[in-house]
Amino acid sequence: MNKAIYIATSEANSGKSIVSLGLMRMLLGKTAKVGYFRPIIDDVTKGKKGNHIDTIISHFELDLNPNDAYAFTRSEFIKKRNDGKEGEIYDTIIEKYKAIEEKCDFMLVEGSDFSGEGSAIELDTNILIAKNLGIPVIIVSSGIGKTLNEFINGLHLAYDSFKEKEVEVLAVVANKVKEENIELVKTGVEKNLPKNVLVNVIPIIPSLSNPTIKEIARAIDAQILFGEEHVNNQVTSFKVGAMQLRNYLTYLEEKCLIITPGDRADIILGALQAHISANYPKISGIVLTGSIIPDEPIVKLIEGLSQIVPILSVKEGTFEIANKIGNVRSHMYAGNKQKIITSLNVFDKYIEIEKLNTKLISFENNDGITPRMFQYNLLKRAKTVRKHIVLPEGNDDRIITAACRLVEMDIVDLTILGDEAKIENKILRLGLKLDLNKVQVINPIKSEYHKDFANTLYKLRKHKGLTIAMAEDLIGDVSYFGTMMVYKGLADGMVSGAAHTTQHTIKPALQFIKTKPGVSVVSSIFFMCLEDRVSVFGDCAINPNPNAEQLAEIAISSADSSINFGMDPKIAMLSYSSGSSGKGEDVEIVRKATEIVKELRPDLKVEGPIQYDAAVDARIGKSKLPDSEVAGQANVLIFPDLNTGNNTYKAVQRETGALAIGPMLQGLNKPVNDLSRGCTVDDIFNTVVLTAIQAQGI
Numbered sequence: 001m002n003k004a005i006y007i008a009t010s011e012a013n014s015g016k017s018i019v020s021l022g023l024m025r026m027l028l029g030k031t032a033k034v035g036y037f038r039p040i041i042d043d044v045t046k047g048k049k050g051n052h053i054d055t056i057i058s059h060f061e062l063d064l065n066p067n068d069a070y071a072f073t074r075s076e077f078i079k080k081r082n083d084g085k086e087g088e089i090y091d092t093i094i095e096k097y098k099a100i101e102e103k104c105d106f107m108l109v110e111g112s113d114f115s116g117e118g119s120a121i122e123l124d125t126n127i128l129i130a131k132n133l134g135i136p137v138i139i140v141s142s143g144i145g146k147t148l149n150e151f152i153n154g155l156h157l158a159y160d161s162f163k164e165k166e167v168e169v170l171a172v173v174a175n176k177v178k179e180e181n182i183e184l185v186k187t188g189v190e191k192n193l194p195k196n197v198l199v200n201v202i203p204i205i206p207s208l209s210n211p212t213i214k215e216i217a218r219a220i221d222a223q224i225l226f227g228e229e230h231v232n233n234q235v236t237s238f239k240v241g242a243m244q245l246r247n248y249l250t251y252l253e254e255k256c257l258i259i260t261p262g263d264r265a266d267i268i269l270g271a272l273q274a275h276i277s278a279n280y281p282k283i284s285g286i287v288l289t290g291s292i293i294p295d296e297p298i299v300k301l302i303e304g305l306s307q308i309v310p311i312l313s314v315k316e317g318t319f320e321i322a323n324k325i326g327n328v329r330s331h332m333y334a335g336n337k338q339k340i341i342t343s344l345n346v347f348d349k350y351i352e353i354e355k356l357n358t359k360l361i362s363f364e365n366n367d368g369i370t371p372r373m374f375q376y377n378l379l380k381r382a383k384t385v386r387k388h389i390v391l392p393e394g395n396d397d398r399i400i401t402a403a404c405r406l407v408e409m410d411i412v413d414l415t416i417l418g419d420e421a422k423i424e425n426k427i428l429r430l431g432l433k434l435d436l437n438k439v440q441v442i443n444p445i446k447s448e449y450h451k452d453f454a455n456t457l458y459k460l461r462k463h464k465g466l467t468i469a470m471a472e473d474l475i476g477d478v479s480y481f482g483t484m485m486v487y488k489g490l491a492d493g494m495v496s497g498a499a500h501t502t503q504h505t506i507k508p509a510l511q512f513i514k515t516k517p518g519v520s521v522v523s524s525i526f527f528m529c530l531e532d533r534v535s536v537f538g539d540c541a542i543n544p545n546p547n548a549e550q551l552a553e554i555a556i557s558s559a560d561s562s563i564n565f566g567m568d569p570k571i572a573m574l575s576y577s578s579g580s581s582g583k584g585e586d587v588e589i590v591r592k593a594t595e596i597v598k599e600l601r602p603d604l605k606v607e608g609p610i611q612y613d614a615a616v617d618a619r620i621g622k623s624k625l626p627d628s629e630v631a632g633q634a635n636v637l638i639f640p641d642l643n644t645g646n647n648t649y650k651a652v653q654r655e656t657g658a659l660a661i662g663p664m665l666q667g668l669n670k671p672v673n674d675l676s677r678g679c680t681v682d683d684i685f686n687t688v689v690l691t692a693i694q695a696q697g698i
Helices: 016-028 051-060 074-082 085-102 117-131 147-163 179-191 212-219 245-251 266-276 296-303 320-324 337-350 353-362 371-384 397-408 421-430 448-464 468-475 480-488 502-512 547-565 585-600 613-614 618-623 642-656 679-696
Strands: 004-009 034-041 072-075 106-110 135-141 167-178 197-202 222-224 237-240 255-260 285-289 311-313 388-391 415-416 440-442 495-496 522-529 536-540 570-574 605-610 636-638 659-666 672-674
Touching: 004 016, 004 117, 016 034, 016 051, 016 135, 016 167, 016 337, 016 371, 016 415, 034 051, 034 074, 034 085, 034 636, 051 147, 051 448, 072 074, 072 085, 072 448, 074 085, 085 106, 106 296, 135 147, 147 167, 147 179, 167 353, 197 337, 197 353, 212 285, 212 311, 212 371, 222 642, 245 266, 255 266, 255 320, 255 605, 255 636, 266 285, 266 296, 285 320, 285 642, 296 337, 311 636, 320 371, 353 659, 371 642, 371 679, 388 480, 388 679, 397 415, 397 679, 415 468, 415 480, 448 468, 448 480, 448 502, 468 480, 480 495, 480 502, 480 642, 522 642, 536 547, 536 642, 547 570, 547 585, 547 636, 547 659, 570 585, 585 605, 605 613, 613 618, 659 672, 659 679, 672 679
Parallel strands: 004 106, 004 135, 034 072, 034 106, 135 167, 167 197, 237 255, 255 285, 285 311, 388 415, 388 495, 415 440, 495 672, 536 636, 570 605, 570 636
Antiparallel strands: 222 311, 522 536, 522 659
16 A cells, blocks of 8 residues: 655656645545655745745645755755765655654655756656655656657656656656647557556646746846735736837737836826726736836826736836746746646546545545545535535625635536626626636526516415515515525525525525425534534524424434535534533433434434533543443534524634534525625635535435
């Protein structure tokens, strides 16, 4: 069984970051303790961190000191080698690698980048490092600038080089291949490789090759005058502004960078106006050359614009700067979330993850589920059967931002309720890259469904005194309209509540989606992602003072939900006393509820009444309830009332930094979930993913 993998290449700019990021997320979906190590990194300014190391550690929140994650900078490696100290090089690499390996279940090692001095001997160096560490490799190669035969022969040569030194090659990734050549390359590479070597091909992804404004600013030593919050804008091309504005505007392209002298106010203002015009492409930024800053009236005008792009100032002239920008290459860095997400999506789409996972490792002895595993498995599962989710609150910035992320990661189909023009303006104001062609936008009042939905609502509720006029009025409300979409099967689930109360969100669902057969109580749970485990907390959002029968039903629903999400439930019915010690009405309700659960569901492990510390702390649990199979290891915690549950989940979330995913409603025939009005974009994203998975089980 392999416990490590080495990502190697034989050239610069191979795009191996895609593989590093994708593998790290895949591995963290299997085990919490994954280490990351780079034997040799590019030279960095003193006090700064290496780009790749910083990106991996920060994005995946690894508990790893960046200084421990590498052995040598390129300059240090070359000096040691020139001094004849190769033995010392490999001894140091092994020592630093082993120090991390001891603390981890699996190691991801990323080879050098083949940039600058010493690149000629790097392939041999990477082969010897992998051999000395005793770990197999994945070879990544780029097809840019090569003929088909050159590319295929180059990959075979790299494979042979590793095999000659008895280094096992698990997989080969042919990267940056023209889309139309994917099958040709795959067949050609597989032809002369052993059948057990996995071959995957990734096409050219233009957005990963485009530099950002931040990278360009660093390369040309620019001062950022405006729009620093948008420095991660990608640049697809650059345009020198030397002609008259009326002619220049016709040359603008989507995401282009404008280069112009700082005194060309006409070009500057014309480009900014074109950026916000529906009739022209959006630009990524402007570079002002010659150390010329616009006059005060122009600066004041720019400061008052509702939308801005980064505006940079440089000392050099236009021609020199244009040449420098043309030579800027894009790299992955921690702050560029868009490129990281794109890379992860590309990995998921083009790499045969299950086959690769089988080759790498299987963790059969993991008893629990870590937060990282849980979140990875949520995304993976949501994508298996694609679902359609309706978001009624299209007027909320957080909803639109979360929708952008969901579309980017290609997880669900979305309908957003609201006025399309207002939503488009919101997308522009927020600087988002949400393509409305990829989502459905419906204005309930103007919708073709309005009359049909109103008639259906009237038929469903006329026995309660609802008139057709009242039904038409109610269907104009986004909560009723969105819920009716779910009822009619036009959407699989609904997520709302960012701008509405819980009652406003779930009242329509209770009226006509209704509860499942045999369920009398709609309740809620949170998945609490703590540092080393995931627990279910219920009910923290819906039922103020449940009686014993309701509490038992909440416990059973919560246990079933946990099973649906890959957990082995151990239920703690929480109270202020443990076992038989406590007396009083409140504890008796919990005791009775526990007995009802045992009677109705003898297959479930349940303990109650039990105190929180005895439920989750093994030492205390053993001392208070030594014969319990739940005490000290509970992962489904049922609170006696809403007051206790709501405050406890918030206290745990705030004081420990735990991620609270939810609330997820349980008991309805179709999934409708309620957000907190204080929710974050992450909360919305996670709740949509939960809702999609719920819908898969309907």
